[in-house]
Amino acid sequence: KAGVTQTPRYLIKTRGQQVTLSCSPISGHRSVSWYQQTPGQGLQFLFEYFSETQRNKGNFPGRFSGRQFSNSRSEMNVSTLELGDSALYLCASSLEGQLYEQYFGPGTRLTVT
């Protein structure tokens, strides 16, 4: 069974631009979560989607948004990029109600200059 895939793997953007990251979960997994990982803050929860609905959102500004499609694939968008948004963005999927068995993708490394 294929794992979680994320595209693109690397991205360089300038301040003020926006970016869209994509995630394809493991087949059969309908819960998709997004995380931001930085050296200073560690792994921080962004939001979780299930059945195209956002079920939970972390403490991030409204510039961070996401969505999920009917095939469970998910995208996250960051608008008006800031230097501090440089991070590894990780997507993880799980079966419904089984966040304790969540599987991560390789991440998208975003650099904002």
Added chain:
Amino acid sequence: QKEVEQDPGPLSVPEGAIVSLNCTYSNSAFQYFMWYRQYSRKGPELLMYTYSSGNKEDGRFTAQVDKSSKYISLFIRDSQPSDSATYLCAIKAAVDQGAQKLVFGQGTRLTINP
């Protein structure tokens, strides 16, 4: 107070040593406890999860939960250079209206020296 506290290390031990990695958490209502391993430039990989107090073993890895002390541990026996990675503990936390999320520790960077 952070929900999950983990010593970031770094921790360096010789090959073959027993490694002990630890986390503390603040909310006694937490029920699921996870350990992830993350190699450089990779996503975290789930090692194991536990639900209740006690030990859970998987090969050279043993996860231990002490709910009375709100303390979780991961032991690695016969450590190998390939175990060199960052280890993250995580707990499953309930939030408003029945939603749930994972809260991660800072991660401990471990190096096993040949």
